[in-house]
Amino acid sequence: DKMAEKLEKLVAKERHLLHHVSHEMRSPLARMQAIVGLIQSQPQKQEQYLQRLESELVRMDTLVGELLTLSRLETANVKLEKEPLKLVPFMRNLVEDSQTLAEKNGQIVDLVIEKMPEDAEILANESYLYRAFDNVIRNAMNYSPEGSTISVNIKQDSKHWLIDVTDNGPGVDEMQLPHIFTAFYRADSSASKPGTGLGLALTQHIMEQHCGKIIAENVKPNGLRMHFVLPKK
Secondary structure, eight states: OHHHHHHHHHHHHHHHHHHHHHHHHHHHHHHHHHHHHHHHHOGGGHHHHHHHHHHHHHHHHHHHHHHHHHHHHHOTTOOOOOEEEEHHHHHHHHHHHHHHHHHHTTOEEEEEEOSOOTTOEEEEOHHHHHHHHHHHHHHHHHHSOTTOEEEEEEEEOSSEEEEEEEOOSOOOOTTTGGGTTSTTOOOGGGTTSOSOSOHHHHHHHHHHHTTOEEEEEEOSSSOEEEEEEEEOO
16 A cells, blocks of 8 residues: 555656646747747847747756756665765855855855864765755845845754755745745746746755755745755764
């Protein structure tokens, strides 16, 4: 019975994913088809339409890339290659890389290190872990108003390294909060925002591959906090 139940859930999950993949791909394909028609009927505007066509192709490429990554991470027998990684310099580089986009948005990404040893080390796949944190920091910038500060806080307890990313956005409806790590799930607050709907699902899988977890919670008076937990050993 347990095996049948598990298989049923897996099949339902696959159908859910297939439905959303076909939907997500249909929209840019339809737009590309329309753009090709416009180029044929209005050749004098070819350059303008080619730029729009390129944007749609980039979106398709991003979607396919994230789907392949998600498929790899969801395959239980595929483990990420990991090496010792110094956490504090890694987070400094990550925040520094985020500053360019933050400045463009009139925002600041502020790194706070609380009683963390400089040589704090974890066993990690640096590329994937970078992607997990980058997804969340970019989301925080995307949902926070101009002039706001996105806070990245690193600390520890007896067994874990703890990293919080807190934004100044509208937060997420409490009923929708448990679902935001589901592939293609888009909360009401993200309806008008660009994206594939796969970023947080990828982040959760990457954290699981590092024996860690990510928790989302609303903060008062407004904003969302993403709480990363990574084991020390």
